[in-house]
Amino acid sequence: MNFSSLIFIFFFLPVFLLIYRFIPKKCRYLVLLVFSILFYLYSGLYNFIILISIGLINYLVILLISKFKKLNFLYYVLILLNVSTLLVFKYNHSLIFPLGISFYIFNSLSYIIDVKRNKIKAEKNILYYFTYIMMFTHVTMGPITRYSSFKNDLANLNPTKDDFYDGFRRFLNGLIKKVLISDNLGILFNTLLTLENPTSILNIFILLVFALELYIDFSSYCDMAIGLGKMIGINYKENFDYPYLSKSISEFWRRWHITLGNFFKEYVYIPLGGNRVGIFRNIINLLIVWFLTGMWHGNTVNFLLWGMYYGIIIVLEKHVFKNILDKLPGFVRHIYVVLIVLFGYIFFIGVDIIPFIKTIFSKNIIDTTTIFYMKENILLIIIGIILCFKMPDKLHDKINNNAIINVILPVVYLILFIITISFIVSGSFHPFLYNNF
Amino acid sequence: MKRTNKIIFIFIILMIVLFDFIFIFSKKENYSYLENRYLKKFTISNIDDYLSDHFPSRNKLLSIKTKVDLLSGKTYINDTYIAKDNYLIPKFINNPKSHYIYETINDFSKDKNVYVMFVPDSILVNEDKMYYHLDIEEDNELDNLYKNLKYSTNIDLRDVLIEKNKEEQMYYRTDHHWTTFGAYYAYVEFMKTKNEEYLNKEDFNIEKVSSEFMGTTSSKVLGVNVLDDIYTFNTNNDLEVNYVDKNIITNTLYNEKYLSEKDKYAYFLDNNHSEIIIHNKNLTNNKKILVVKNSYANSFIPFLTNHYEYIYVIDMRYFNNNVSNYIENNNIEETLILYNMYNLYMDMSIVKME
Numbered sequence: 001m002n003f004s005s006l007i008f009i010f011f012f013l014p015v016f017l018l019i020y021r022f023i024p025k026k027c028r029y030l031v032l033l034v035f036s037i038l039f040y041l042y043s044g045l046y047n048f049i050i051l052i053s054i055g056l057i058n059y060l061v062i063l064l065i066s067k068f069k070k071l072n073f074l075y076y077v078l079i080l081l082n083v084s085t086l087l088v089f090k091y092n093h094s095l096i097f098p099l100g101i102s103f104y105i106f107n108s109l110s111y112i113i114d115v116k117r118n119k120i121k122a123e124k125n126i127l128y129y130f131t132y133i134m135m136f137t138h139v140t141m142g143p144i145t146r147y148s149s150f151k152n153d154l155a156n157l158n159p160t161k162d163d164f165y166d167g168f169r170r171f172l173n174g175l176i177k178k179v180l181i182s183d184n185l186g187i188l189f190n191t192l193l194t195l196e197n198p199t200s201i202l203n204i205f206i207l208l209v210f211a212l213e214l215y216i217d218f219s220s221y222c223d224m225a226i227g228l229g230k231m232i233g234i235n236y237k238e239n240f241d242y243p244y245l246s247k248s249i250s251e252f253w254r255r256w257h258i259t260l261g262n263f264f265k266e267y268v269y270i271p272l273g274g275n276r277v278g279i280f281r282n283i284i285n286l287l288i289v290w291f292l293t294g295m296w297h298g299n300t301v302n303f304l305l306w307g308m309y310y311g312i313i314i315v316l317e318k319h320v321f322k323n324i325l326d327k328l329p330g331f332v333r334h335i336y337v338v339l340i341v342l343f344g345y346i347f348f349i350g351v352d353i354i355p356f357i358k359t360i361f362s363k364n365i366i367d368t369t370t371i372f373y374m375k376e377n378i379l380l381i382i383i384g385i386i387l388c389f390k391m392p393d394k395l396h397d398k399i400n401n402n403a404i405i406n407v408i409l410p411v412v413y414l415i416l417f418i419i420t421i422s423f424i425v426s427g428s429f430h431p432f433l434y435n436n437f
Numbered sequence: 438m439k440r441t442n443k444i445i446f447i448f449i450i451l452m453i454v455l456f457d458f459i460f461i462f463s464k465k466e467n468y469s470y471l472e473n474r475y476l477k478k479f480t481i482s483n484i485d486d487y488l489s490d491h492f493p494s495r496n497k498l499l500s501i502k503t504k505v506d507l508l509s510g511k512t513y514i515n516d517t518y519i520a521k522d523n524y525l526i527p528k529f530i531n532n533p534k535s536h537y538i539y540e541t542i543n544d545f546s547k548d549k550n551v552y553v554m555f556v557p558d559s560i561l562v563n564e565d566k567m568y569y570h571l572d573i574e575e576d577n578e579l580d581n582l583y584k585n586l587k588y589s590t591n592i593d594l595r596d597v598l599i600e601k602n603k604e605e606q607m608y609y610r611t612d613h614h615w616t617t618f619g620a621y622y623a624y625v626e627f628m629k630t631k632n633e634e635y636l637n638k639e640d641f642n643i644e645k646v647s648s649e650f651m652g653t654t655s656s657k658v659l660g661v662n663v664l665d666d667i668y669t670f671n672t673n674n675d676l677e678v679n680y681v682d683k684n685i686i687t688n689t690l691y692n693e694k695y696l697s698e699k700d701k702y703a704y705f706l707d708n709n710h711s712e713i714i715i716h717n718k719n720l721t722n723n724k725k726i727l728v729v730k731n732s733y734a735n736s737f738i739p740f741l742t743n744h745y746e747y748i749y750v751i752d753m754r755y756f757n758n759n760v761s762n763y764i765e766n767n768n769i770e771e772t773l774i775l776y777n778m779y780n781l782y783m784d785m786s787i788v789k790m791e
Contacts, residue, residue, distance in 0.1 A: 005485050006485060006488040006489055006492065007484050007485055007488060009453065010453055010456060010457055010460070010488070011457070013453075014450065014453055014454065014457070161443075162439050162442075164446075165439065165442035165443045165445070165446050166439075166442055168442070168445070168446045168449075169442050169445055169446070172445070172449065368569065368571055369571060371569075372513075372569045372571055375510070375569075376510070376511055376512065376513055377511075378510060379509040379510055380509065400441070406440070406441040409441050409445065410441065410444040410445045410448045411448075413445045413448065413449065414448045414449065414452065417449055417452060418452070418498075418501065419501060419502075419505055421456075421492075421498060422498035422499065422501040422502040422505070423502055423505075424489065425489045425492050425495060425498045425499065425502075426498070426499050426502040427489065
């Protein structure tokens with residue numbers, strides 16, 4: 001199930017909220033578990049069985065180790081098992097890739113390692129454990145969440161009314177952005193990729209459209225997840241902090257998919273020695289992290305190249321350019337980040353890299369088709385770009401206390417909601433017209 | 438602000454509950470006339486498709502989507518260009534297998550008297566009305582087809598339709614077909630090619646039979662409410678129209694019943710039939726012609742009835758016999774192949790012809 005599907009918005013969510021509100025606080029986690037099972041089961045029995053099996057093995061083995069200290073080596077076996085499960089599904093194309101596995105394996109790994117490091121105790125309550133692993137707000141696309149904070153929330157599921165309404169509005173913001181902006185950017189992106197005889201401007205436009213789509217899609221999904229969490233009483237960490245406004249690539253990655261970055265920092269980079277080692281060792285550590293980041297994102301060579309591309313740039317920023325970069329004026333640094341990130345997407349979007357780059361630098365600069373698609377989607381692109389800035393949220397905070405705005409706002413949301421629904425419904429609009437010619 | 442959030446929640450939740458109620462208690466349609474397709478039936482694996490196919494006020498919502506698209510400056514929606522003067526123009530789609538078309542016709546026409554009329558689509562003739570002059574492939578495709586047709590007499594309608602389109606409407610605004618006026622000028626061109634006399638417009642009793650036509654293209658961009666007129670060019674002939682496949686014989690080229698339905702173009706020659714034989718009892722010239730066609734010919738054939746005692750009409754999508762034998766058995770001297778480009782390329786049934 002998908003947060004922006006009709007079944008979720010019109011059936012799952014209202015029924016869930018109704019039951020959740022009126023059940024005693026102590027039992028609420030059970031409602032979460034039951035609805036999470038329904039939510040995930042909807043994606044297929046196959047996915048469900050894999051998730052349950054991985055969850056069960058991890059739960060039982062961890063419990064076993066915590067009883068018998070001699071079995072400590074099993075931690076490593078378990079970590080290896082989880083990582084190799086992920087690798088098998090990622091690289092064996094004959095297997096169906098289970099929904100959300102990249103995320104719930106990472107949650108599982110953080111749980112295993114945290115228990116091993118004595119940061120948390122092994123969870124005895126299997127229902128608690130499975131609520132964490134299967135929680136519908138984060139099972140498919142994160143945020144990657146540590147068990148310690150989740151468990152705290154689970155023990156006291158009692159959102160304030162203000163949090164509830166605030167969370168709902170955040171969910172709504174995410175839903176509207178996802179359906180009206182990022183889904184349409186996605187359609188545009190796919191259309192642009194199929195155009196014959198690409199031009200230089202077209203390829204740059206493709207990178208821009210993809211940059212906007214990827215950010216708005218993922219961040220609006222997180223808005224929905226965080227908003228839902230707030231309504232329930234679960235606090236998620238923010239996953240994005242206006243990454244495209246960064247002034248260096250290192251900063252960009254501190255502000256983009258923050259929970260993933262934290263995961264690699266906490267469980268890979270720091271254990272390898274982090275910054276407290278010699279330059280050479282530090283470079284190796286950074287490259288390992290970026291190699292893994294590339295791998296996590298996809299299963300082709302392009303993704304590995306993409307990871308290494310960032311690894312190298314971050315090494316250079318850290319050890320070579322640092323002083324130069326710091327002295328440059330802010331806007332130059334912004335341009336630098338945008339260019340590096342856009343160029344990086346060439347590896348990400350699954351095109352043939354060399355021809356794509358050649359076209360960018362070719363003399364075939366622009367044609368009517370390129371102009372057509374740019375003009376057709378001008379409003380979409382402008383809104384997309386605006387959403388990368390802090391301005392909408394600042395405006396949001398400013399107008400919040402304006403009495404007139406507060407009267408108009410619910411009506412605006414209602415209209416936007418209906419438009420959003422009209423866009424979702426027309427996803428199934430297949431005019432089959434020419435059976436009559 | 439806190440109160441605002443609460444009101445937003447109440448508004449949206451009420452909306453959701455309202456839609457849910459209507460959805461649960463409303464009668465579910467099986468068929469969408471707008472989309473010409475059956476709507477999804479409920480199964481556990483397609484709940485989402487089922488929901489959106491049967492969503493309350495679905496058509497209203499679809500037209501809201503179109504209106505938002507138009508407001509955002511879009512002129513290209515669902516493979517349809519929104520052009521000046523309220524024209525909705527379907528995109529042309531190329532077909533890499535188009536060489537089969539001229540190969541088939543060359544084989545067929547080696548030993549026969551064959552005329553070929555590939556009618557350009559609205560997108561080519563109405564190019565001046567489009568907001569963007571995209572590279573139009575159809576022009577090249579037509580050139581290529583005609584260049585490769587070796588044994589037939591090929592009638593190119595591009596110049597005449599573009600010229601006449603400046604004064605009169607050659608295509609419907611809301612449909613992919615040409616108007617009866619477009620068909621008339623094609624008829625004139627056909628007769629000129631054969632060096633024969635043709636009827637002037639004044640010779641016809643031109644009648645407007647509908648002013649509420651919303652064609653197939655308008656179904657693609659719901660919410661753009663444009664209406665077309667349908668005309669017929671009438672002459673007084675005593676006709677016998679035999680729909681051979683359905684075993685129905687009438688005395689008219691038109692079927693009134695379709696004027697009250699959505700697809701009013703089906704008024705011409707009773708929509709599509711695999712085989713029709715039209716006999717003009719006022720003529721005794723014993724002239725016979727075979728028309729191999731798609732629906733574009735339906736509004737064109739009425740003009741031919743004034744000159745041919747017998748017109749044989751076959752539609753290769755449904756006609757499965759050997760066409761050469763058919764010609765021989767019926768002693769037909771002339772063949773006209775009439776297709777519009779888009780559907781010629783889309784359906785390719787013409788390659789069945791031998």
